[in-house]
Amino acid sequence: MLREWFPNVNMEDMWTATYETLYMTIISVIGTLILGIILGLLLFLTEKNNLWQNRFLNSITAAVVNIFRAIPFIILILLLFPFTDFLMGTIRGPNAALPALIIGAAPFYARLVEIAFKEVDKGVIEAAKSMGAKTHTIIFKVLLPESMPALISGLTVTAIALISYTAMAGVIGAGGLGDLAYMKGFQRRDNDVVFACTVFIVVIVFIFQFIGDALSRKLDKR
Amino acid sequence: MISIKGLSKLYKTKHQDVKAVDNVSLDIKKGEIYGVIGYSGAGKSTFIRLINRLEEPSNGEVLINDTNITGLSVGKLRKERQKIGMIFQHFNLLWSRTVYDNIAFPLEIAGVPSRERRDTVLELIELVGLKGREQAYPSQLSGGQKQRVGIARALANDPDVLLCDEATSALDPETTDDILDLLVSINEKLNLTIIMITHEMHVIQKICHRVAVMDQGKVVEHGDVLDVFVKPQSKTAKRFVQQLSPLEHKQDTLHRFITKDENSEVVKLHFIGNDAKRALITDVIKRFDIEVNILQGSISPTQEGAYGTLYVELKGAANTIQETTQYIRTSGVEVEVIRDVT
Ligand SMILES: Nc1ncnc2c1ncn2[C@@H]1O[C@H](COP(=O)(O)OP(=O)(O)O)[C@@H](O)[C@H]1O
Ligand SMILES: [Mg+2]
Numbered sequence: 001m002l003r004e005w006f007p008n009v010n011m012e013d014m015w016t017a018t019y020e021t022l023y024m025t026i027i028s029v030i031g032t033l034i035l036g037i038i039l040g041l042l043l044f045l046t047e048k049n050n051l052w053q054n055r056f057l058n059s060i061t062a063a064v065v066n067i068f069r070a071i072p073f074i075i076l077i078l079l080l081f082p083f084t085d086f087l088m089g090t091i092r093g094p095n096a097a098l099p100a101l102i103i104g105a106a107p108f109y110a111r112l113v114e115i116a117f118k119e120v121d122k123g124v125i126e127a128a129k130s131m132g133a134k135t136h137t138i139i140f141k142v143l144l145p146e147s148m149p150a151l152i153s154g155l156t157v158t159a160i161a162l163i164s165y166t167a168m169a170g171v172i173g174a175g176g177l178g179d180l181a182y183m184k185g186f187q188r189r190d191n192d193v194v195f196a197c198t199v200f201i202v203v204i205v206f207i208f209q210f211i212g213d214a215l216s217r218k219l220d221k222r
Numbered sequence: 223m224i225s226i227k228g229l230s231k232l233y234k235t236k237h238q239d240v241k242a243v244d245n246v247s248l249d250i251k252k253g254e255i256y257g258v259i260g261y262s263g264a265g266k267s268t269f270i271r272l273i274n275r276l277e278e279p280s281n282g283e284v285l286i287n288d289t290n291i292t293g294l295s296v297g298k299l300r301k302e303r304q305k306i307g308m309i310f311q312h313f314n315l316l317w318s319r320t321v322y323d324n325i326a327f328p329l330e331i332a333g334v335p336s337r338e339r340r341d342t343v344l345e346l347i348e349l350v351g352l353k354g355r356e357q358a359y360p361s362q363l364s365g366g367q368k369q370r371v372g373i374a375r376a377l378a379n380d381p382d383v384l385l386c387d388e389a390t391s392a393l394d395p396e397t398t399d400d401i402l403d404l405l406v407s408i409n410e411k412l413n414l415t416i417i418m419i420t421h422e423m424h425v426i427q428k429i430c431h432r433v434a435v436m437d438q439g440k441v442v443e444h445g446d447v448l449d450v451f452v453k454p455q456s457k458t459a460k461r462f463v464q465q466l467s468p469l470e471h472k473q474d475t476l477h478r479f480i481t482k483d484e485n486s487e488v489v490k491l492h493f494i495g496n497d498a499k500r501a502l503i504t505d506v507i508k509r510f511d512i513e514v515n516i517l518q519g520s521i522s523p524t525q526e527g528a529y530g531t532l533y534v535e536l537k538g539a540a541n542t543i544q545e546t547t548q549y550i551r552t553s554g555v556e557v558e559v560i561r562d563v564t
Contacts, residue, residue: 123314130274131328131379132303141330145318221359222317 008190013180018200020094021176024166025204028101029159035106036158037151039065040113041139051135065107073104073165077172097166097174105162112154116147149220156212160205167201177201223252223415224273224383229282231268231439242268244439245282250432255409255416255525257426257447259462260436266419269436270387273417274306275299287382304332307376311388313368315360321347321371322356328378346374350404366397373404377412384408384416390425402429406525423462427451427524435459448526452494466522476517476533480560484540489547491532492556493521502555503534510546512538533560 002009039061045051046058071079077100084099085091120143128142144151167178177197185193231243242265250256260266271277273284275291283292286306294302315324325346329339347353350370360368369389376384386405390398406429409416418430426433426447434444435458442456454460479488491502503514519532536543547557 121314123310123312124316126276127308127310127314127375128327128331130276130303130306130308130385131331131375132300133331134300137331141327142316146316148318219318222361 006192006196008184008188008193009196013184014177014196014200017175017177017180017197018204020174021163021166021178021201021204024094024097024101024169024174024176025159025163025208028098028105028162028166029155031098031102032105032109032158032162033155035102036109036113037144039106039110040117041143043110043114044117044143045135045139051138065110068103069107069111071104073100074168074171076100076104077169092173094175097169097172097176101162101165101169104165105158108161109154109158112158113147113151116150116154117143119150120146149216149222152212152216152219156209156216159208159212163201163205163208223287224248224250224417225285226250226273227283227285229269229272229284230280231265231272231277232280241439243272243279246436246439246441247282248434248441248444250415250417252415253409253413254431255406255418255429257418257420257430257433258436259420259423259426259433260458261421264436265439266421266436267387268439270385270417270419273383273385274303274308304328304379305381306383306385307379307381308385308387309369309372309376309389311391313360313365313372313392315368315371315375317360320357320359321352321363324360324371325374325378328375332379342378343374346377349377349408350374364397365393366400369393369397369401370404373401373408377408377414382415384414385419386416387419388421389418391420391422398425399428405429423465426462427466427522429525431525435462446526447524448494448529451522451524451529452492466520476560479515479517479535485543486535486537487543487547488517488533488535488560489550490558490560491519491534491550492558493528493530493532494556502550502553505553506546506550509549510538510542512536512542512546 042061043058043065046054046061048055068076077097080100080103081091084096087099088095090096124146125138125142128138133141166174166176167181170176170178170180170182173179177200181194181197184190185197226246226248229243229246230241233240233242244265246269258266258269268277272279273291279292283290285291286302289302291299291302316327319327322343325343326339329342334342347356350373352367352370352374355363355367360371363371372389390401393401402425405416408414418425420426430447432445433447433450434441435450435456436442437456437458443450443454443459450459451463454463476488503516506512507514513536515535515537517533517535519530521528521530521532536546538546547559550557
């Protein structure tokens with residue numbers, strides 16, 4: 001029956017594309033997590049009356065974050081072509097999409113990280129200071145663990161945005177479900193392929209949301 | 223042991239400059255519980271935060287065991303802070319850590335190896351009466367229990383001083399008393415110096431040995447708790463003392479007991495310190511052929527003994543009344559015979 005309804009869907013292609021989508025998403029989520037936390041920390045710590053209070057550094061970081069957040073993703077990919085070519089040695093395939101994905105998502109996540117840190121009880125940071133904690137102790141043993149549920153739910157939102165970015169990246173030949181839907185589905189008017197790819201992407205989104213929610217809930221002891 | 227000299231903090235804001243702490247000088251002895259009382263905005267929190275430099279002083283110095291805290295480099299200050307425990311009104315526990323891990327936190331900061339940490343933490347949990355709750359998270363504890371964790375955490379690195387900023391202000395009266403009892407027992411057991419910030423006279427009365435009264439950044443009065451209670455000098459101190467003995471200065475109600483009859487006298491008994499605990503009235507009744515009629519009064523227990531006043535009517539033969547008042551005087555209670563009220 002599936003054959004009748006989806007005459008043009010090739011399961012092997014579907015699994016390859018799913019694998020590519022997952023690959024792009026997971027690697028870019030990891031990259032976004034690292035870069036986003038670094039930028040978020042920088043935004044937070046250089047703020048007025050904070051540990052590394054520094055107006056200059058704060059303005060620079062904020063400007064970079066805001067600019068990259070403002071550029072539409074599809075344009076970012078095109079702008080980053082030379083950089084991607086230099087970094088990955090290619091502008092095609094899943095790996096070629098990674099720099100744009102990470103650079104596109106990290107500034108967004110950085111803002112969520114900053115908000116999460118701002119929500120950490122000032123009193124707790126002060127208590128740590130009163131015990132003689134160094135800045136890195138405050139970062140790793142207070143800020144990060146105390147904001148963990150917010151960092152995770154922020155990362156879930158970002159990961160879901162990244163899944164849709166990977167589909168867009170498909171248009172420039174990055175591979176994955178977006179690529180499959182566009183090249184094999186849309187261009188050949190095979191709507192069943194477009195539909196199958198959509199269902200797969202929605203399922204992936206649901207799985208990410210489910211894992212994120214569960215993790216965030218489990219870690220929240222408030 | 224703690225010597226504070228000319229300590230000031232000036233906050234510069236857009237609209238005005240605020241002298242939150244204004245030229246405060248105090249000496250605090252080893253092992254004493256020193257209270258600082260004042261109304262909201264008096265500068266108490268700023269003052270206590272200047273001691274461990276959570277706030278940088280604008281002027282003056284703080285010496286703890288001859289270490290000049292105000293002159294320390296950032297690195298040395300961090301080391302020194304490990305020897306200055308602090309507890310807070312809102313406890314400031316890490317919600318992400320269990321009771322055990324919260325208490326272990328200052329030990330991690332001090333670089334104590336995890337095997338040694340265990341013994342210290344378990345000992346502290348025992349000390350503050352939280353045995354069996356090691357694996358609970360702060361959200362599963364009551365306010366009083368949270369403050370116990372806060373106290374254990376503050377004691378972890380065996381500090382010389384404990385700074386308490388409104389440590390009981392978020393607790394109900396009963397829990398407040400439990401926490402105050404715990405602080406007294408720790409003070410006695412460890413000979414720990416405690417600086418206690420509060421806006422409640424009850425706290426000062428219950429546990430402090432000496433007290434400073436703060437108003438608008440200045441210390442307007444300081445001394446032994448009993449002295450400040452008995453003879454408050456400043457307006458602020460008087461207002462605080464009145465909180466505790468609302469019956470004071472209502473002598474007019476005594477009026478009808480005061481007569482020309484020489485077989486009846488109204489006397490004011492003024493208890494200061496240790497003697498108030500003794501069953502004086504019972505003692506007097508047993509010893510003399512006299513009737514004692516209690517009219518009004520209030521007695522407040524403090525760390526240095528009870529203090530307060532009691533108005534009684536003594537009925538009996540004139541010379542027995544004379545002997546009785548003499549006897550009460552010799553037992554260390556001030557006696558004032560009230561002949562008329564104006
Ligand atoms: N960071 C700050 N900036 C400006 N003014 C402050 C700051 N902290 C406290 N103040 C002011 O200093 C005064 C004393 O505050 P505080 O020490 O918190 O008083 P208390 O603890 O006795 O209620 C208040 O007038 C308060 O507004
Ligand atoms: Mg305060």
